[in-house]
Amino acid sequence: MTSKTVHVAEDAARILERLSRAATLLTFAIACAVCLSAPLLALSFANRPFLGMLVEPTLVVATVASAGWTGREAGVEPGPRVVRVDGRAVASSEAYQAVVAGLPLGRPVSVMVEHRDGRQQLHPSVTPMAFPRDDLLRLFGVPYLVGVAYVLIGAWVYRLRGQTRPGRVLAFFCFAASITCALIFDIWTTHAMVGLWSAAVALSGGAIFSMAMRFPVEWGPVRHRPWLLAVPYLLSMALGLRSFVSVRDLAAPYAYVRDWQASYFYVALAIVGFLLITLYRTRRAESPAARQQARLMLGGSAIAFVPVMFWLLGAAAGFRLVFRPLVYLPPMLLFPISIWVAILRYRLLDVDDFLSRTVLWGALTAILAGIYTISITISQRLFVSITGEKSDAAIVLTTLVVASLMTPLRAQLQGMLDRRLKSVGERGAELRRFADQVTLNSQLGRPERIACRFLDEAVAALRAESGALSLRRDGRWEVVETRGRWAGDVWLQVPLACGAERFGMVWLGRPLGRRRYTEQERDTMAAVAVDIGRAMGDLAGSA
Structure with missing residues (x-):
């Protein structure tokens, strides 16, 4: 390869880096704007009259429904397109919403729909109703909370590792x-940001393909040809652009269905590819650490994505499947639980502290979001059954009560997670600070006292179940101090020596909740033991 070719490749890589940063930050800004505006759009829809059915951007009746919806009870089925309401033509989403907003609650109106073959059907008595609050929580609240959790996790990841491609x-x-989760409700209601939602779905597929090439280790060809990473996103952009245009094409009101199906298939294909590549890496990755990461990612990804993958494949095949947030989102809550179990059992914290923190903070956010949503729903129903009050004041009151109860729970979970996620580097820093104190302070006392302090610090910092200190006395080695239930089971040992003279040994038992000590912990213990041994030698020489 010539030097000119190398320079061209380096320039291309730098351009891709800049584009990657700009695209990520732009998407972050859009996601924040969506999370702020989505509740306003949802509440504006929920406060207007509701015809007992939801429609998609070109007024095609959606598959989403619930018991008691008057439109469905009047016989309006999913699939045809609404063309008249109360005798007035509705040619667009804006016209439909304007007509429905002016309807009085409780007075039946006529609704005419047009099937794909051009046949029209009149439903003479559809009664406008108020949009049920339970359905607002189910169809908007749950996906929205998941969307907020995603944007917070993404911001935290970018803050810590935004300088790296993974x-x-x-x-x-x-x-x-x-964006995809927060705007699900909008595609059936106000349609204000349906084009953005369509693009976000397609881009999610590109991101999954890209992650398959980068996790747990970057694919070899990508390191030499970074432009390969742009290929999935180019396909995503093509699919997203088609959907962005077709969702507003009233001349071809069913064209968006085909484009959405293509995006669904692309995302499902990305999930399948990600799972297969990760499965391959569980067996063929070069390092044991990468294989361990791949196993964790495979289990968590399968739990999180397989249910929605089947829905995507069914929808892409043309089946009008109902998307039920309470059916497809609970697996997303099982995902963090499985990751937590994997960390405790397989010690992922030793493999990649950053990934562990990301996943577990996501776990905590998702679990709290699920508990919060379910608690509000149950408490509101209980409040209504006891008092018979269904006003907005009742909703506000029950929400405040649940929020006040959630605060101490969140604090306890956060404290537990912080204690559990003390990184290897932080644990090593505690030992190094003790070594610095010993080095700088020559008035710490006898060598035996320093050794005992070192044992205490090591047991606490590395979370050992037990430990022991052995010192040389009168030419014989004696165990002079033990911590915990010491039974002689040595998992880590370091000598305390100065030059050729050995003063003692520090032994640690099994680490709490883990299978082994990490290499970084072993190296830190060895380095600190050298400083402690030198300090003991200095004190012994000055005695």
Whole structure:
């Protein structure tokens, strides 16, 4: 390869880096704007008259429904397109919403629909109703909370690892997923940002393909040809652009269905590819750490994505499947639980502290969001059954009560997570600070006292179940101090020596909740033991 070719490749890589950063930050800004505006759009729809059915951007009746919806009870089925309401023609989403907003609650109106074959059907008595609050929580609240969790996780990932390509692609996926979740309700109601939702779905597929090439280790060809990473996003942009245009094409009111199906298939294909590549890496990755990461990612991804993958494949095949947030989102809550179990059992914290923190903070956010949503729903129903009050004041009151109860729970979970996620580097820093104190302070006392302090610090910092200190006395080695239930089971040992003279040994038992000590912990213990041994030698020489 000539020097000119190398320079061209380096310039191309730098351009891609800049584009990647700009695209990630732009998507983050859009996700934040969506999370702020989505509740306003949802509440504006919920406060207007409701015809007992939801429609998609070109007024095609959606598959989403619930018991008691008057439109469905009047016989309006999903699939045809609404063309008249109360005798007035509705040619667009804006016209439909304007007509429905002026209807009085409780007075039946006529609704005419047109099937794909051009046949029209009149439903003479559809009664406008108020949009049920339970359905607002189910169809908007749950997806929206998941979307907020995604944008927070993505922002945290970008803050810590935004300078790396794997960090950016993970953050980008979180932002695209946030937009997709937060705007699900909008595609059936106000249609204000349906084009943006369509683009975000397609971009999520590109991000999943990109993650498959980067996690747990970057694919070899990508390191030499970074432009390969742009290929999935180019396909996503093509699919997203088609959907962005077709959702507003009233001349071809069913064209968007075909484009959405293409995006669904692309995302499902990305999920399948990600799972297969990750499965391959569980067996063929070069390092044991990468294989361990791949196993964790495979289990968590399968739990999180397989249910929605089947829905995407069914929808892409043309089946009008109902998307039920309470059916497809609970697996997303099982995902963090499985990750937590994997960390405790397989010690992922030793493999990649950053990934562990990202996943577990996402777990905590998702679990709290689920508990919060379910608690509000149950408490509101209980409040209504006891008092018979269904006003907005009742909703506000029950929400405040649940929020006040959630605060101490969140604090306890956060404290537990912070204690659990103390990184290897933080644990090592505690030992190094103790070594610095010993080095700088020559008045710490006898060598035996320093050794005992070192044992205490090591047991606490590395979370050992037990420990022991052995010192040389009168030419014989004696165990002079033990911590915990010491039974002689040595998992880590370091000598305390100065030059050729050995003063003692520090032994640690099994680490709490783990299978082994990490290499970084072993190296830190060895380095600190050298400083402690030198200090003991200095004190012994001055005695």
